[in-house]
Amino acid sequence: MWAVVIVISLAAxxxxxxxxxxxxxxxxxxxxxxxxxxxxxxxxxxxxxxxxLITGGILVGMPEVIAVVIAVKGLGRYPELRETDDDLRGGVAERFIIGTLTSFLVAAAIGVGGRALILAIS
Known part of the structure; x- marks a missing residue:
């Protein structure tokens, strides 16, 4: 059974x-x-x-990882977003937010699906 869980986790x-x-x-x-x-x-x-990280956190039952990823990403990118030229800042910030939300939604959906599959076979 552990082999199946590992395969599902790696695939997710x-x-x-x-x-x-x-x-x-x-x-x-x-x-x-x-x-x-x-x-x-x-x-x-x-x-x-x-x-x-988000998918892995959900797979192991630690969705708190999402908050950590958001915090680290926000704090890590803030100086770059702040230093961007004023005329480019809006477009760069928009891409940052849209990319982050899209990325998080995909990771969460796949993580939840993988966790449900693991729990179903357990």
Missing amino acids: LALSAVVGWALVKWVFQRISPAPTPGVLRGGTWIGVLERV
Whole structure:
């Protein structure tokens, strides 16, 4: 049984990272087809890590991880958002919020689905 739980967990984590990346990219193309100047560095990798952490936290029954991820991301990005040129700040902040919410929704949905599946087989 543990092998099945591990397989489900790894599949959920991978699915969260890949589906989240594709969905966030798709959403960004819909709101801003042209490249946006001043985009925050490392956003793709940070997004993958945040989805893996959120999905993993839900899978192990610790949804508190979501609050930690939100706090760390907000505090870590605040200086960059604040230092962005005034004429670019609105677009960069909008992408940050939309990307974060899209990423969190995907991670939470996959985490809840994976946890339900694990609990169903237990």
